[in-house]
Amino acid sequence: MILISKEIIAQNKKEKYKFKVSNSRFGKGCFAIEPIKKGETICFFEGEETSWNESERRYLDGRDRVDDPLQLSESKFLYLFEPYIYFNHSCNPKSGLRGGRELIAIRDIIAGEEITYDYSSVTWDDRWTKIQGAWTMKCECRERNCRKAIGDFLTIPKSQRVKYLQLGIVPNFIIEKLVTEKKNHLSYSTLLKE
Ligand SMILES: [Zn+2]
Secondary structure (H helix, E strand, C coil): CCCCCHHHHHHHHHHCCCEEEEEECCEEEEEECCCECCCCEEEECCEEEEEHHHHHHHHHCCCCCCCCCEECCCCEEEEECCCHHHCEECCCCCEEEECCCEEEECCCECCCCECEECHHHHCCCHHHHHHHCCCCEECCCCCCCCCCEECCHHHCCHHHHHHHHHHCCCCHHHHHHHHHCCCCCCCHHHHHHC
8 A cells, every 4th residue: 555645745746856866876876956955855755654564574575675665663664766765875964854754954965966864863673673683784985984884773873863863853753762762871851962
């Protein structure tokens, strides 16, 4: 079943694309076709919503890679449609996801620059880690602060996590987990103070 919000489609049509898919050193990537100001909406991600169980089935069947779907919550994933699937990861990203689906610029982007976001900023799946082991993927973004391996939200250095929280590009389900994570004695307010 494909569930896409009508408002999201309307929003994308109204905005038109501010980017185009082109070749990057990672295969395909999304590149700005006009200057995009910090804080500006780039697009709303569209895709097929699936449950955690369905997502696991697809992976075990070999139909999808573990890093294919975008995590929306503890139990929901989004199989991104084109062109949203082509946004690459960077450890020093130019954009981030507000509210889980709205891609916003977190710095000024000039025309021709590749638009990236930090996959770890939207990923934290304890259930998967328990059953299949920690999700990880090799990173070759070549940024000075490259973490070499992309993992879940807690693999992001603390100072960068705080920056993402302040920029409003951490989904609610991760904020809730941070607050309730007793193990690390984390709380949203202390994170912002550090
Ligand atoms: Zn990297």
